[in-house]
Amino acid sequence: MPSIAVCLSPELARLQDFRDKVAVVVDVLRATTTMVTALHHGVKSVLPVKSVEECRHFQQKGYFGAAERGGKIVDGFKLGNSPFDYMTPELAGQKIVFTTTNGTKTIHAIHGTDKIIFGAFVNLKAVAETLTRLEKNVVIVCAGWEDEVNLEDTLFAGTLLDRMVPAFYPTGDPAILAHQLYLRSEGKLSVILEDSSHMRRLRKLGLQKDIDFCLTLDRYNCVPEMVNGEISL
Amino acid sequence: MPSIAVCLSPELARLQDFRDKVAVVVDVLRATTTMVTALHHGVKSVLPVKSVEECRHFQQKGYFGAAERGGKIVDGFKLGNSPFDYMTPELAGQKIVFTTTNGTKTIHAIHGTDKIIFGAFVNLKAVAETLTRLEKNVVIVCAGWEDEVNLEDTLFAGTLLDRMVPAFYPTGDPAILAHQLYLRSEGKLSVILEDSSHMRRLRKLGLQKDIDFCLTLDRYNCVPEMVNGEISL
Numbered sequence: 133m134p135s136i137a138v139c140l141s142p143e144l145a146r147l148q149d150f151r152d153k154v155a156v157v158v159d160v161l162r163a164t165t166t167m168v169t170a171l172h173h174g175v176k177s178v179l180p181v182k183s184v185e186e187c188r189h190f191q192q193k194g195y196f197g198a199a200e201r202g203g204k205i206v207d208g209f210k211l212g213n214s215p216f217d218y219m220t221p222e223l224a225g226q227k228i229v230f231t232t233t234n235g236t237k238t239i240h241a242i243h244g245t246d247k248i249i250f251g252a253f254v255n256l257k258a259v260a261e262t263l264t265r266l267e268k269n270v271v272i273v274c275a276g277w278e279d280e281v282n283l284e285d286t287l288f289a290g291t292l293l294d295r296m297v298p299a300f301y302p303t304g305d306p307a308i309l310a311h312q313l314y315l316r317s318e319g320k321l322s323v324i325l326e327d328s329s330h331m332r333r334l335r336k337l338g339l340q341k342d343i344d345f346c347l348t349l350d351r352y353n354c355v356p357e358m359v360n361g362e363i364s365l
Numbered sequence: 366m367p368s369i370a371v372c373l374s375p376e377l378a379r380l381q382d383f384r385d386k387v388a389v390v391v392d393v394l395r396a397t398t399t400m401v402t403a404l405h406h407g408v409k410s411v412l413p414v415k416s417v418e419e420c421r422h423f424q425q426k427g428y429f430g431a432a433e434r435g436g437k438i439v440d441g442f443k444l445g446n447s448p449f450d451y452m453t454p455e456l457a458g459q460k461i462v463f464t465t466t467n468g469t470k471t472i473h474a475i476h477g478t479d480k481i482i483f484g485a486f487v488n489l490k491a492v493a494e495t496l497t498r499l500e501k502n503v504v505i506v507c508a509g510w511e512d513e514v515n516l517e518d519t520l521f522a523g524t525l526l527d528r529m530v531p532a533f534y535p536t537g538d539p540a541i542l543a544h545q546l547y548l549r550s551e552g553k554l555s556v557i558l559e560d561s562s563h564m565r566r567l568r569k570l571g572l573q574k575d576i577d578f579c580l581t582l583d584r585y586n587c588v589p590e591m592v593n594g595e596i597s598l
Contacts, residue, residue: 140373140514143376144374144512144514147376147511147513277538280377280537281373281377281539281542283538283541286538304513305513305516305561306514308516308561309514309546312549312557316546327535327541328541329538
């Protein structure tokens with residue numbers, strides 16, 4: 133029976149053995165939700181980069197640049213980290229270069245996996261089906277917030293884990309912790325997340341609409357995967 | 366109103382601002398439970414050191430040496446990390462030098478606090494009363510297991526936090542996560558901890574008696590504190 137582990141923050145990624153496993157990267161608010169949304173709406177690929185400078189560099193090479201820091205679009209960019217930015221037909225078929233506060237850093241903390249896929253509540257069911265089909269050991273890697281453990285990604289990990297048991301078995305205390313958080317939520321995501329730091333941060337920025345979108349289950353039936361440094365379907 | 370934060374692992378300690386705060390170090394299974402027990406039973410002080418070599422060094426200087434690695438007493442030492450080792454009159458008035466897998470490492474990860482005290486389920490009420498009296502901002506620092514987040518220390522953090530609200534307010538997602546884990550447990554510690562990695566590790570070593578002891582609430586009315594590198598009452 134394959135196992136399912138949880139890495140609660142990129143800061144803890146060095147403690148994981150990723151070899152031959154499938155990594156599911158999650159940054160619910162909002163990077164992976166936005167990636168899934170963009171690719172569903174026809175974006176060709178997403179190139180995650182660490183710095184705003186790299187983002188500018190690829191923008192000059194013909195990519196559409198998307199840059200977010202602290203929840204806001206970086207000056208000089210038209211696209212940020214809101215899923216609603218990516219529903220326009222203008223972006224269909226385009227390549228995006230994307231830098232976000234926590235999401236891209238998380239990808240770069242993963243080494244040696246068999247496969248890296250991207251999950252959020254909006255594609256939860258599709259991710260669960262993919263993992264079931266692959267039948268390999270899984271690590272869910274939470275992006276957190278500036279290296280700290282956060283609630284929404286931990287809750288996603290617990291929710292996904294709940295869909296995978298008993299065909300997969302949870303391994304390690306962080307997996308049990310995430311699952312208990314899900315069981316405590318009784319499926320009411322927003323109740324548990326009411327006091328989360330990032331929810332409050334986004335709400336202050338007037339992004340309640342984004343939050344509601346990010347907490348919707350199973351909106352899209354697609355699973356982004358990273359191949360040769362770029363993310364596509 | 367003072368705040369109460371939770372650091373889920375020493376690996377995440379660099380993300381905390383400890384200045385002017387009271388740090389509560391917890392390593393439920395078993396280092397802090399054992400320290401509290403030892404001091405309650407008359408041990409004069411406990412000197413935490415990182416390595417077995419340092420432990421030997423201080424043993425030669427007249428300390429009673431206690432060394433544990435991976436749940437077992439290190440060869441050449443008579444004392445390990447079981448609270449039952451420390452209930453003997455032979456140790457009353459003695460100074461102990463102590464090295465454990467995770468506990469001492471955690472202490473060394475804390476910098477700049479106003480005060481460092483030590484908590485476990487066995488002295489939960491006494492710790493809560495001390496914090497209430499001090500009226501300062503608090504960080505609960507979980508020892509975890511080999512830098513990974515663990516269940517029992519997170520559950521302790523949530524239980525202590527539950528005793529402190531509403532006079533203290535939880536700050537940051539790890540604090541909310543720990544509190545939700547406590548609320549999920551509904552006060553039944555052993556149910557939540559049933560599958561914890563370290564419980565299983567200790568059980569394999571035949572230490573169920575130690576586990577039961579470590580999960581007993583409010584057995585001792587004392588709060589160890591670190592002063593000039595040594596821990597005493």
